[in-house]
Every structure is written in C-alpha cells, then in structure tokens.
Amino acid sequence: MSVKVKEYRGTYYSRKDLEEGRVMAFKDRPEARYAWATGVAMGRFLAELKQGRIVGRKCRVCGRVLVPPRMFCEMCFRPTDEWVYVSDTGTVLTYSVSYLGPAAERLKEPIIIAVIQLDGASPGIGILHKLGEVKPEEVKVGMRVKAVWKPPEEREGAITDILYFRPVEEG
Amino acid sequence: MERRVAVIGVGWSGFAPQTADVSYKELMFEAATRAYDDAGVDPRRDVDSFITCAEDYWEGFSIFDEFVPDQLGAVLKPTCTVSGDGLHGLVNAVMQIESGLFDVVVVEAHSKASDILTYEGLLKFAMDPIFTRPLGWHPYALAGLEMARYLYDTGNTEEHCAMVVEKNRRNALANSLASYAADLTADDVMDSRPLFEPLKELDVAGLADGCVVMVLAAEEVAEKLADKPVWVLGMGWANETISPELRDWCRPVYAEIAADMAYAMAGIKNPAKEIDLLEVDDRFSYKELQHVEALGVCDYGEASRLLEDGVFDRDGDLPVNPSGGSLGVGNLLEASGLFRAMEVVLQLRGEAGRRQVQDVEVGVAQSWRGLPTASGAVVIFGSEKEVKKP
Numbered sequence: 062m063s064v065k066v067k068e069y070r071g072t073y074y075s076r077k078d079l080e081e082g083r084v085m086a087f088k089d090r091p092e093a094r095y096a097w098a099t100g101v102a103m104g105r106f107l108a109e110l111k112q113g114r115i116v117g118r119k120c121r122v123c124g125r126v127l128v129p130p131r132m133f134c135e136m137c138f139r140p141t142d143e144w145v146y147v148s149d150t151g152t153v154l155t156y157s158v159s160y161l162g163p164a165a166e167r168l169k170e171p172i173i174i175a176v177i178q179l180d181g182a183s184p185g186i187g188i189l190h191k192l193g194e195v196k197p198e199e200v201k202v203g204m205r206v207k208a209v210w211k212p213p214e215e216r217e218g219a220i221t222d223i224l225y226f227r228p229v230e231e232g
Numbered sequence: 233m234e235r236r237v238a239v240i241g242v243g244w245s246g247f248a249p250q251t252a253d254v255s256y257k258e259l260m261f262e263a264a265t266r267a268y269d270d271a272g273v274d275p276r277r278d279v280d281s282f283i284t285c286a287e288d289y290w291e292g293f294s295i296f297d298e299f300v301p302d303q304l305g306a307v308l309k310p311t312c313t314v315s316g317d318g319l320h321g322l323v324n325a326v327m328q329i330e331s332g333l334f335d336v337v338v339v340e341a342h343s344k345a346s347d348i349l350t351y352e353g354l355l356k357f358a359m360d361p362i363f364t365r366p367l368g369w370h371p372y373a374l375a376g377l378e379m380a381r382y383l384y385d386t387g388n389t390e391e392h393c394a395m396v397v398e399k400n401r402r403n404a405l406a407n408s409l410a411s412y413a414a415d416l417t418a419d420d421v422m423d424s425r426p427l428f429e430p431l432k433e434l435d436v437a438g439l440a441d442g443c444v445v446m447v448l449a450a451e452e453v454a455e456k457l458a459d460k461p462v463w464v465l466g467m468g469w470a471n472e473t474i475s476p477e478l479r480d481w482c483r484p485v486y487a488e489i490a491a492d493m494a495y496a497m498a499g500i501k502n503p504a505k506e507i508d509l510l511e512v513d514d515r516f517s518y519k520e521l522q523h524v525e526a527l528g529v530c531d532y533g534e535a536s537r538l539l540e541d542g543v544f545d546r547d548g549d550l551p552v553n554p555s556g557g558s559l560g561v562g563n564l565l566e567a568s569g570l571f572r573a574m575e576v577v578l579q580l581r582g583e584a585g586r587r588q589v590q591d592v593e594v595g596v597a598q599s600w601r602g603l604p605t606a607s608g609a610v611v612i613f614g615s616e617k618e619v620k621k622p
Contacts, residue, residue: 089361092353095292098346100255131302133261138268138276138305 102130105144107218113210117182119145125183147181149208150229154178154187158197173200177226193225205229236617237326238454238461241271241447242574247409249346249562251441256291256344259443261303264340267445268305272457273336275305279447280334282306284313285321285341285566289354292347304340304445317341318444318570319599319609323467325448335450342443343565351439359604364476372436374476374604376428379518381481383430386525386533390430393517394421395539397434400514400553403546404560406587411440411562421517435517440562444570446577460581465594465612465619466500468493472606479606484519487526487598490610494596495528498612498619503528506619508592509579510550511572513600513608514557523598524552527610551589554579569599573611580615594619 078084099107102118106129109116118130118141125134126145134141156175162168173195176187192200193209206226216222243266245259254262268275275282284300293299297313300306314321318341325337348354355371383389398418404410416434424434454461470489472479491503500506512527514520521535529550530538538544544552555561555575564571576595578584593615600608612619 087362089365091289091357092350093289093292093357094349094353095347096349097292098252098255098344100253100258102258103255132258133303135302135305135307136276138274 100132102132106130110220110222111216111218113213113216113222115147115149115179115208117145117147119143125186126181128179128182128186128188145181147179149179149210149223151177151179151182151187151206151226153192153200153202153204153206154185155202156192156200158200171197173197175200175206175226177206190220190223191225192227194227199228205231235330235332236451236454237329237448237464238451238458239446239464239573239577239613240449240454240458240461241267241269241273242577243267243270243445244409244443244571244574246342246442247411247440247561248442249411249438249440251344251346256342256347257299257303259344259441260300260340260342260445263342263443263445264304264338267338267447271447271449273447275338279305279309279336279338281310281325281328281337282312283321283325283328283337283339284311285316285318285339285570286313287315287566289357290348290565291344300340304338306338310334316566316607317599317601317609318567319573319597319611320469320569322446322448322570322573322611323469323609325446326464326467329448329450335453337448338445339448339570340443340445341567341570343439343441343563343567345439345563345565346441355603360475370428371603372431373428375436375516376431377476378479378481379431379435379516380429382518382522385482386536388518388521388533388536390432391418391422392521392536392539393430393435394418396514396517396520397421397559399539399545400520400557400559402560403554403587404556406546406585407556407561409442410556410560412438412560413556414560431516431518437515437558437563440564442562442564442567442571444567444574446570446573460615462577462580463614463617465614465617466494466496466498467609467611468497469609470607474605476604483532484522484526484600484606484608486607487523487600487610488528490608491527491598494610494612498614500594500612500619504530504550507550507594507596507612509554509576509589509595510552510598511555511557511575511596512552512598513568513572514553514559515563515568515600515602517559519600520552520557523600527596527598546587546589554584554587554589563602565602568602569597569609572597572599573613576613580613
C-alpha cells in the first residue's frame with residue numbers, strides 16, 4: 062500500500078491459501094543426476110584419503126603445494142610436477158559457528174566450520190572442513206588442529222573420511 | 233567490420249564417447265594448452281579476456297562460470313560465461329575485440345556428456361512445465377515432428393536423410409577426432425530401428441565428450457603472431473520462440489536470420505558461389521539438409537538433388553560437413569558449434585590432413601543449440617580479409 066492507495070483491487074491470499082493448494086501452481090522437480098569423473102588429481106586425492114593420507118601437488122615454478130591437488134597450476138598455467146604428502150595436522154585460518162544446517166534448519170548443537178592450512182601445504186592454501194571436540198567459544202584463528210579419521214574399514218574415498226579436526230596441545 | 237578479428241589458435245581434447253580418465257577441468261586444461269601453443273601466446277601474459285560457453289544443467293553446477301578460470305589460465309582476469317553454443321561465445325569474443333577493449337580473447341566450450349546420468353531428464357527440464365512436460369514423451373519426439381513436416385513441405389525424403397548419415401559417417405573415417413566414424417550405407421540407416429517416425433536410430437548423432445578452445449586477436453596482433461590468421465568475415469545469431477506451438481516446423485528461421493546477418497556483414501550476395509565449405513548442425517540427419525537450405529545455398533526442397541549429385545561430398549563443389557559433422561564426430565552439446573568453427577579454421581589453414589578440401593578461401597560454421605531450442609548462430613571465416621568478388 063502507499064499513501065494514496067489504501068487497498069489495491071484483486072484477490073488477496075494468505076500463506077494458508079498457498080499451503081492448502083487454493084492458489085494455482087504447478088509443481089515439478091528436475092531429474093538431474095551426475096557422476097563426475099574425478100580425473101587424475103581428485104581420483105588420487107580420494108584414493109589416498111581412503112588410506113588415511115592427504116596428498117597435494119607441487120608446482121616447481123611458483124613452489125606452491127596445492128591441497129587438494131590439481132594437475133595444473135592456476136597461477137603459472139603449467140602442469141604441476143610432483144605428488145607431495147602433507148600432514149593431517151594444521152592451523153585454523155578462519156572459522157564460523159553455524160547454527161543453521163544445510164537446509165536452513167535450526168541446529169541445537171552448532172557445527173563449527175573451518176578453513177585449515179595443513180602442515181606442508183603452502184601458506185594461504187587451506188582445505189574446508191569441520192572442527193569437533195571443542196566448544197565454539199574456545200575456537201581461535203591460529204589454533205592448531207589434527208584430523209580425526211573414520212576407522213579404515215568405513216572409509217570410502219571421500220572428504221568425509223575425515224570426520225573433523227580436533228584441537229591439539231603442542232609443547 | 234571496424235576492427236578486423238582473426239582466429240590465431242585452436243586446441244582440442246577428448247573427442248570420445250567417454251573420458252572417465254580426466255575431470256572436466258583436466259579436459260579443459262589440455263585443450264587450452266594446445267590452443268595457446270598453436271597461437272604462440274602465454275595466457276597469463278598475453279590474453280586479455282576469457283569466454284566460456286556452458287549451461288549449468290549440463291555441468292551439474294550452479295553458476296558454472298565460477299568453475300572455469302583456473303584451468304584456462306584466466307585467474308585474476310576478465311572472465312564470463314555465455315549460456316549458449318560455442319559460436320555464441322565466439323561472436324562475443326569478436327565483439328570484445330571490435331569494441332577496442334581487448335586485443336586477445338579466448339573462447340572455450342566443452343561437453344562432458346559422459347558425466348550426465350539423466351540426459352533425458354535434463355532435456356525434459358528444458359521444456360515447458362505446464363504444457364509439454366506432463367504429456368510424457370521423449371524430448372527427441374520434437375525432432376520427429378519437425379522432420380515429418382519438413383519432408384512433407386519440401387519433398388526431400390527419408391532416403392535423402394539416410395544419405396546424409398552415410399556421407400557424414402564416412403567423412404568421419406578421415407577424422408581422427410571422430411567417435412562415430414563408420415563405413416555404413418543409406419540402406420543401413422533406412423533399416424535401423426524407428427525412434428520417432430520418420431526419425432530412425434541412425435538418423436541421430438550419439439553423444440561425445442570433447443573440449444575446444446580458440447584464441448582470437450585483433451588484426452595487428454594476429455598478423456604479428458600467426459602465419460595463417462583466419463579472419464572472421466561475418467557473424468549472426470537469432471532466437472525464435474521456445475514455444476513449439478508457434479514454430480514453422482519446416483523452416484529453421486533462426487538459421488535464416490543468422491545467415492542473412494552474417495552474409496550482409498561479409499558482403500556475400502550469392503552463398504552458393506561465394507562459399508567454399510559448410511559445416512552445419514546435423515545432430516539429426518534432416519537438420520543438415522534443412523540448415524543448408526536455410527543458409528540460402530539453394531531453395532527449400534533442392535538440397536536433396538544437390539546431395540544426390542555429390543555437390544556436398546568432400547570433393548564436391550560445396551562440401552558440407554567434411555569433418556563428419558555431429559553424426560560422425562558426436563554430439564558435443566554446447567561445444568558443437570565451436571567444433572565446427574575449428575574444422576573450418578583447419579580447412580582454411582590447409583591443415584585438415586586426409587580430409588583437406590581443395591581450394592578453400594571462405595568457410596561457414598553454423599550452429600543450432602539442439603532440442604528443444606530454435607536458436608543458433610552463423611560465423612563466416614576467410615583465409616583472406618575480404619570475400620573475393622566472383
């Protein structure tokens with residue numbers, strides 16, 4: 062409404078009308094399924110996760126170790142040169158305490174999402190994962206963390222083979 | 233054109249029904265590396281802007297343009313995606329150069345069809361949800377409807393369409409990139425299983441994976457870098473309506489309009505005389521005849537006679553799809569048009585190997601975005617900067 066118009070002509074409807082199907086609408090859902098070929102770099106990365114190892118690729122020109130690995134360096138535009146194992150320990154670069162789940166549902170126990178620079182990866186290159194065994198108020202940028210893996214027999218070659226990262230005390 | 237633009241490099245990768253050994257990023261990196269080597273450019277130093285042609289639903293990603301810079305050398309540079317066929321991307325690259333904003337622009341298109349598990353589901357989702365989807369038929373039935381009316385109006389026959397398949401799949405035998413090269417006959421096509429009458433199994437191009445990357449440059453750069461720059465002489469594109477209810481069903485009007493626009497730009501008055509080579513969309517056999525007629529090479533209904541006379545053969549007066557077309561090479565989804573452009577470029581450079589057409593100076597690539605669209609583009613290429621007057 063505006064100052065001049067108190068009520069527009071037409072039929073007003075409420076949320077209830079929508080929910081009860083009194084408003085004409087047409088529903089459909091896409092049948093869209095994919096099986097992305099992981100290729101050389103991601104394929105090796107996932108196979109290594111299954112073995113409890115994290116692998117990256119090194120570009121000899123810029124010297125960076127890319128984790129997750131890729132077969133080309135996006136800055137030098139050339140093939141990367143070698144496989145490099147990195148540690149499953151690292152440092153929190155940034156984090157967020159998430160009170161909403163993937164479908165925007167409110168969570169009683171928040172998820173702590175973090176970017177972790179693994180030891181052996183180049184500065185600023187961090188993988189996305191979750192933190193666990195820690196209270197939200199205890200998390201800090203720069204915190205040292207270590208991967209908590211699924212038991213070997215349950216791993217399937219997926220990023221979720223790492224359950225989460227937990228804080229470690231280092232002397 | 234105000235500022236002349238040339239293709240100075242082409243590269244490809246894949247071109248197989250299945251490329252399970254590489255990711256789409258690795259596929260693109262390989263094609264880009266070849267194109268940059270061919271052009272003699274370093275993408276990090278020499279390329280000003282990058283354009284990719286992709287459709288989110290084919291890729292299975294939202295906002296797919298965000299996923300492309302790394303493997304093209306485009307990180308930290310102007311990059312955009314055209315949601316269209318490769319030729320749509322190419323005309324945008326030409327415009328970016330003509331505007332004076334950039335000197336060197338790269339265009340990329342690919343198909344990773346083997347990553348798609350529900351090809352029919354994606355096609356269905358491109359149709360109207362209220363009027364068409366609920367009817368419950370395969371989207372390729374639209375091609376059956378069009379073919380039926382096209383043959384009815386023009387007098388071209390199913391046998392002529394079968395001859396197109398024979399020609400293209402045999403042409404593909406000389407193309408190492410072709411996934412569906414075969415020494416088969418029109419009779420084999422006529423005997424193949426009916427799909428959506430009059431469309432038969434062998435009238436339809438099979439899917440393939442592949443990536444094409446092309447480097448374009450302004451005249452002064454092109455002449456410095458390339459021994460054989462291939463000039464863009466004209467281009468056009470057009471959309472009809474997505475509503476099948478409103479279509480012509482005989483004439484692909486989108487191709488007529490696109491061709492008229494491109495011919496006007498290139499100064500072509502008599503296409504049959506001034507063009508040496510055609511690469512047109514043939515994802516369904518009848519589309520080749522229909523597109524050749526829409527491009528004004530002959531009247532509607534006359535392509536069949538020219539086909540019978542061998543005019544469209546690789547050694548004929550006006551070779552059509554010497555590459556093998558989509559029927560021979562495979563349906564490369566949004567890369568279909570850019571693949572055709574690459575074939576024209578290689579032919580004009582005299583680098584088409586065993587399938588080289590003799591005495592070619594002007595070649596045309598035409599694209600259609602595939603079912604259920606009625607849109608496409610036409611680009612005219614020349615080994616010289618002007619179309620020679622006959």
